[in-house]
Amino acid sequence: MNVHDSERLSGLLEDAGYVRASRDVDPDLLVFNTCAVRENADNRLYGTLGHLRPAKQHNPDMQIAVGGCLAQKDRGEIVRRAPWVDVVFGTHNLGSLPTLLERARHNREAEVEILESLETFPSTLPARRESTYSGWVSISVGCNNTCTFCIVPSLRGKEKDRRPGEVLSEVQALVSEGVLEVTLLGQNVNAYGVEFGDRYAFGKLLRSCGEIEGLERVRFTSPHPRDFTDDVIEAMAETPNVCPQLHMPLQSGSDRILKSMRRSYRSERYLNILSKVREAMPDAAITTDIIVGFPGETEEDFQATLDVVRRARFSSAFTFQYSRREGTPAAEMDGQPPKEVVQERYERLVALQNEISWELNTELVGRDVELLVAEGEGRKNAETRRMSGRARDGRLVHFTPVGDLVEGEVRPGDIVHTTVTRAAPHHLIADGEILAHRRTVAGDHWERGQRPKTSGVGLGLPSFGAPATESTSEQGCAC
Numbered sequence: 001m002n003v004h005d006s007e008r009l010s011g012l013l014e015d016a017g018y019v020r021a022s023r024d025v026d027p028d029l030l031v032f033n034t035c036a037v038r039e040n041a042d043n044r045l046y047g048t049l050g051h052l053r054p055a056k057q058h059n060p061d062m063q064i065a066v067g068g069c070l071a072q073k074d075r076g077e078i079v080r081r082a083p084w085v086d087v088v089f090g091t092h093n094l095g096s097l098p099t100l101l102e103r104a105r106h107n108r109e110a111e112v113e114i115l116e117s118l119e120t121f122p123s124t125l126p127a128r129r130e131s132t133y134s135g136w137v138s139i140s141v142g143c144n145n146t147c148t149f150c151i152v153p154s155l156r157g158k159e160k161d162r163r164p165g166e167v168l169s170e171v172q173a174l175v176s177e178g179v180l181e182v183t184l185l186g187q188n189v190n191a192y193g194v195e196f197g198d199r200y201a202f203g204k205l206l207r208s209c210g211e212i213e214g215l216e217r218v219r220f221t222s223p224h225p226r227d228f229t230d231d232v233i234e235a236m237a238e239t240p241n242v243c244p245q246l247h248m249p250l251q252s253g254s255d256r257i258l259k260s261m262r263r264s265y266r267s268e269r270y271l272n273i274l275s276k277v278r279e280a281m282p283d284a285a286i287t288t289d290i291i292v293g294f295p296g297e298t299e300e301d302f303q304a305t306l307d308v309v310r311r312a313r314f315s316s317a318f319t320f321q322y323s324r325r326e327g328t329p330a331a332e333m334d335g336q337p338p339k340e341v342v343q344e345r346y347e348r349l350v351a352l353q354n355e356i357s358w359e360l361n362t363e364l365v366g367r368d369v370e371l372l373v374a375e376g377e378g379r380k381n382a383e384t385r386r387m388s389g390r391a392r393d394g395r396l397v398h399f400t401p402v403g404d405l406v407e408g409e410v411r412p413g414d415i416v417h418t419t420v421t422r423a424a425p426h427h428l429i430a431d432g433e434i435l436a437h438r439r440t441v442a443g444d445h446w447e448r449g450q451r452p453k454t455s456g457v458g459l460g461l462p463s464f465g466a467p468a469t470e471s472t473s474e475q476g477c478a479c
C-alpha cells in the first residue's frame with residue numbers, strides 16, 4: 001500500500017511540474033514515504049535524515065519531505081530531531097504535498113501537517129505507475145480491527161471503502177493502457193462493503209473484475225480470516241481471471257495467542273477456510289504471515305504454530321519476530337520471550353517452512369506454466385542469461401528465453417509458456433524451450449519506456465508519463 005501511495009505522490013508531483021531526477025544529478029527534492037509497522041523503520045529514517053544534513057547545509061534550497069505512517073506517528077518530532085526537514089505530511093493528506101512544499105519554500109520554515117482523518121481518498125489523486133503490466137488498485141484504506149500488535153488502525157484510521165463503480169473504472173482505465181494484472185488492495189479486503197452495507201461486496205467485486213475484457217490476472221491482498229466468507233471462495237473459483245493464489249495472515253497457530261492478539265478466529269477455523277479453498281481450487285498457492293515471540297508465547301504455543309504450518313502446507317510464509325510498537329496494546333503486555341528464544345524459534349519455523357515450500361515446488365517440476373514476464377525479479381539474471389516471471393499462482397519462475405526466439409524478443413509484460421525443470425524453496429527454474437510467447441501491449445510500452453499515468457479516479461482518461469529514468473528518491477517500506 002505504501003509503494004502504491006508513492007506512485008500517487010509521484011503522479012501528484014509530476015502534475016505540479018516536478019520532473020524525476022536522474023541518478024547523476026543532485027535532486028532538488030527528496031521525499032520519504034515511510035512505514036511504521038516495525039521499529040527498525042524509525043531507526044533507519046532518522047539515520048538517513050542524519051546523513052542528509054551536510055547535503056542540506058551545502059544546498060539549503062534542496063527540500064526534504066517525510067510522509068507516510070511514521071510521519072503520522074511522530075509528527076512534529078521529526079522536525080525536532082531533524083530540523084533540516086522541510087515538510088512532514090501524514091497518511092491522510094498525501095494530496096497536500098505540493099502545497100506544503102510551496103509554503104515551506106515561501107515561508108522558509110518547516111511545514112508539519114497531519115490530519116486525523118482522510119482528506120481525500122488517495123485514488124482520487126493522479127498516479128505515476130511504475131509497472132506497464134501490473135497495477136495496484138485500492139479498494140479500501142484503514143481497518144476496523146484492533147489487533148493488539150498492530151499500529152495500522154491508529155495511523156491509517158477506520159476503514160473507508162471506495163464505491164465498486166470507482167474501483168472498476170480504475171481497473172478498466174489500467175486495462176485500456178495495456179495492464180494485464182491488477183492487485184486489489186486493502187488492509188482487510190474481505191471487510192470491503194462494511195461502509196456501504198454490503199457484506200458480499202468483495203465477492204461481487206471479484207466477479208465484476210471477471211467481466212473486464214483484457215484483464216488477465218486479478219489478485220488481492222490481504223484478507224482477514226474472520227471475514228472470509230464462502231461466497232469469496234466461490235467467486236475466486238468461478239472467475240477465470242482471478243488467480244489461484246491466496247495470501248491469508250495466520251499470525252499464530254496458538255488459540256491462546258490469537259486471543260491475546262485480538263485476532264477473532266481460531267486455528268481450526270483458519271484451517272477450515274484453507275480446506276475449502278483447496279477443494280474449490282486444488283492448485284491454489286496459499287501464503288501467509290506469522291509472528292514469532294509475541295508476549296506470553298510459550299514453547300507450547302509455538303508448537304501449535306508449527307503444527308498449523310505443517311497442516312496448512314503454505315507455499316511460502318513471511319515470518320517475523322515480534323517487534324514492539326509503542327502505542328499498541330501489546331507493547332504494554334508482559335512476558336515477551338527473551339531475544340535468543342525468539343531467534344531460535346524463528347529459525348525452527350523458517351527451516352520447517354522452507355522444507356514445505358521446497359516439497360511443494362518440487363511437485364511442480366515437469367508442469368507447464370504461464371508466466372507474466374517481470375522486470376527486476378531475478379538478481380542473478382545478468383549472469384545466468386535468464387529472465388523471470390510470475391506464474392498464475394504467484395510463484396516466481398526464472399526461465400531461459402530459448403527456442404525460436406530472437407534476442408530481446410521476450411519483454412517484461414509479455415506472456416510466455418514454459419515447463420518447470422527445477423525447484424528451489426523460493427523459486428522455480430524453467431530452462432527448457434519456450435512453448436509459446438505472446439507479445440503484449442504492456443511489453444510494447446515497456447520497450448518504449450512508457451509508464452501508465454492514471455489521472456485521479458474521477459475517471460479521467462489515463463495518459464502516459466515521460467519515459468522512466470532512474471529515481472533517486474527513496475520510496476516504499478523502510479523496514
Ligand code: SF4
Binds near residue numbers: 143144145147151187
Ligand atoms: S487486520 Fe491487519 S491492519 Fe487491521 S489491525 Fe489487524 S493486523 Fe492491523
